Amino acid sequence: MIINILDKGVSSLIAAGEVVERPVSIVKELIENSLDAGSKRVDVIVQHGGIQTIQVVDDGQGISSAQMALAFHRFATSKLQTIEGLDQIRTLGFRGEALASISAVSDTTMISRPVTQDIGTKIHLIEGDIVNITDQGSPLGTSITVSNLFANFPARRKFLRSPGAESSKIVNLCSKYALAYPDVAWNLTLGGKNKFITPGNGQLIDAFTGIYGVELSENMIPIKNFTGNDINVQGLISSTKINRSNRANIHIFVNGRWISSPLLNQAVTQGYHNLLPERKFPVCVIDIKLNPAEVDVNVHPAKTEVRFLDSSAVFSAVHQSIRQTLIEESGIPTPTTYEVSKKFSENVARSGSFWTSNLKSSENRTTNILESMIQHHTIDTDSQFSHVKVLPLLRVLGQVKNTYIVNEGPDGIYVIDQHAAHERVLYEDFLSGVNTSASQALLDSVVVDLESHLIDSMDSITDLLSDIGFVFEHFGDSSYILRGVPTIFNSSDPKDGFIDVITNLLRENVDDRRDAAVKTIACHAAVRAGKTLSLVEMQELIKSLEICKEPQTCAHGRPTVIHLNSNYLESQFGRR
Ligand code: ADP
Ligand code: MG
Numbered sequence: 223m224i225i226n227i228l229d230k231g232v233s234s235l236i237a238a239g240e241v242v243e244r245p246v247s248i249v250k251e252l253i254e255n256s257l258d259a260g261s262k263r264v265d266v267i268v269q270h271g272g273i274q275t276i277q278v279v280d281d282g283q284g285i286s287s288a289q290m291a292l293a294f295h296r297f298a299t300s301k302l303q304t305i306e307g308l309d310q311i312r313t314l315g316f317r318g319e320a321l322a323s324i325s326a327v328s329d330t331t332m333i334s335r336p337v338t339q340d341i342g343t344k345i346h347l348i349e350g351d352i353v354n355i356t357d358q359g360s361p362l363g364t365s366i367t368v369s370n371l372f373a374n375f376p377a378r379r380k381f382l383r384s385p386g387a388e389s390s391k392i393v394n395l396c397s398k399y400a401l402a403y404p405d406v407a408w409n410l411t412l413g414g415k416n417k418f419i420t421p422g423n424g425q426l427i428d429a430f431t432g433i434y435g436v437e438l439s440e441n442m443i444p445i446k447n448f449t450g451n452d453i454n455v456q457g458l459i460s461s462t463k464i465n466r467s468n469r470a471n472i473h474i475f476v477n478g479r480w481i482s483s484p485l486l487n488q489a490v491t492q493g494y495h496n497l498l499p500e501r502k503f504p505v506c507v508i509d510i511k512l513n514p515a516e517v518d519v520n521v522h523p524a525k526t527e528v529r530f531l532d533s534s535a536v537f538s539a540v541h542q543s544i545r546q547t548l549i550e551e552s553g554i555p556t557p558t559t560y561e562v563s564k565k566f567s568e569n570v571a572r573s574g575s576f577w578t579s580n581l582k583s584s585e586n587r588t589t590n591i592l593e594s595m596i597q598h599h600t601i602d603t604d605s606q607f608s609h610v611k612v613l614p615l616l617r618v619l620g621q622v623k624n625t626y627i628v629n630e631g632p633d634g635i636y637v638i639d640q641h642a643a644h645e646r647v648l649y650e651d652f653l654s655g656v657n658t659s660a661s662q663a664l665l666d667s668v669v670v671d672l673e674s675h676l677i678d679s680m681d682s683i684t685d686l687l688s689d690i691g692f693v694f695e696h697f698g699d700s701s702y703i704l705r706g707v708p709t710i711f712n713s714s715d716p717k718d719g720f721i722d723v724i725t726n727l728l729r730e731n732v733d734d735r736r737d738a739a740v741k742t743i744a745c746h747a748a749v750r751a752g753k754t755l756s757l758v759e760m761q762e763l764i765k766s767l768e769i770c771k772e773p774q775t776c777a778h779g780r781p782t783v784i785h786l787n788s789n790y791l792e793s794q795f796g797r798r
Pocket of ligand 1: 322
């Protein structure tokens with residue numbers, strides 16, 4: 223075999239393959255150049271998914287006529303002078319490869335004018351060769367048009383998806399930059415139609431509204447300014463009322479650079495742990511600011527992956543800031559609309575007796591309310607005050623449909639789902655060590671038959687099951703004898719509960735098995751909907767919920783409390 227050095231044309235095409243994979247990678251490089259040039263306005267105009275044309279127009283510092291040709295050379299950059307500079311990179315580009323790579327596989331025209339020139343310059347290249355450079359009248363800034371992508375590279379063209387699919391990648395990317403740079407006015411046009419406009423006034427929420435619309439933006443919460451270990455986390459996160467079925471709307475930026483990071487995605491989803499239903503994800507814009515020397519951006523040519531010097535510090539900064547913000551802010555869901563069904567209002571109108579019977583018993587009720595107030599004032603004030611912020615002290619008024627506990631609180635009516643609330647209480651008890659690993663022996667041990675697919679994987683979870691309080695042993699090929707269950711377990715049907723825990727533990731995609739087991743146990747042990755509770759039982763339950771760390775959802779993320787606030791009641795009764 224003979225070793226040759228590749229000629230310049232071939233090597234630059236190979237390099238181009240790394241940077242210019244598809245239209246969206248070109249858009250990315252061009253808007254990064256616009257941002258590096260200090261632009262305050264960036265227009266992106268795309269035809270046919272970018273396969274036909276991509277145009278990016280900015281009002282940045284421009285390029286002088288003497289440097290226009292140089293900008294298209296490989297490793298030509300104005301952003302990095304020395305190797306020491308690599309540690310302190312604050313620009314988005316620095317490799318000097320993008321324009322060379324893009325122009326190698328397309329038909330490229332750039333018009334630019336810096337403030338030092340009265341007239342601009344236009345350069346036209348076809349597949350890397352300069353066709354001409356001429357003077358051209360131009361506003362301040364740079365306009366670059368990339369057409370006929372991969373026209374002469376059928377092998378590369380083959381890998382492009384449909385224009386629709388390429389377009390949606392472009393929308394996604396431009397949204398990320400518009401969110402990362404709210405001080406820049408963005409305008410994205412696809413196939414002649416405007417996709418979004420942001421005002422460029424520096425307010426993240428306004429950029430967000432431009433992209434996602436008013437309704438979603440009203441459900442976004444600013445991250446509480448969290449600063450620790452020189453890591454600053456800012457941004458917007460969706461309230462727990464909002465969820466999406468995938469992670470596509472979690473946008474993470476490090477020093478203004480969008481990154482793809484499974485680790486930080488995990489930090490975000492863990493921040494919402496138990497606050498969203500399973501397999502649901504939030505909408506988030508998270509900007510992490512830290513010393514550039516703490517991040518290595520030079521890992522991947524497209525610069526979307528980064529390495530942190532101390533990744534666990536970054537992880538916990540993101541996780542904690544989200545968690546704190548949600549706990550403090552999200553509170554309890556309040557209904558936004560409420561329609562009384564026609565049937566219900568007719569029934570009420572007809573049955574006058576409903577009101578009289580209720581009035582008669584009001585004397586009784588008042589004493590109950592007083593009793594419950596007294597009980598509440600004896601709550602252990604050493605327990606953490608912050609919890610009261612989320613769930614105020616409540617007075618139990620009564621039970622509805624043997625399922626919901628209706629309460630009066632400082633701002634209106636609070637309706638609590640008794641099963642969800644009890645599940646939350648038991649779950650937290652278990653996690654905090656109350657009842658952990660305590661086991662109660664069953665009076666009569668029971669034989670439990672397991673399906674073969676469960677039997678095969680039992681070995682992997684026997685230690686965990688024993689650890690949380692199940693006492694059992696093998697009995698024949700496909701059975702176990704169950705002799706004890708966790709103390710908090712509702713022992714009315716230990717067999718079903720045991721099978722349920724095992725089934726849930728062996729489901730696919732269970733990240734944290736212990737947590738999954740505890741949730742199932744809490745659910746089994748919790749009081750069912752439909753069970754009549756005495757006033758004292760209800761008061762006990764509410765009292766325990768009040769001191770929970772996260773009282774607003776059950777262990778599986780469903781709400782425990784619905785709040786009908788005074789404003790809402792007044793507006794529904796026409797008092798305002
Ligand atoms: P890099 O961005 O890594 O420096 P590029 O190939 O993307 O490399 O660009 C080469 C050079 O061209 C940049 O360093 C910059 O000086 C100049 N340039 C490119 N695009 C613009 C723009 N929109 N406005 C001003 N200068 C630009
Ligand atoms: Mg660049």
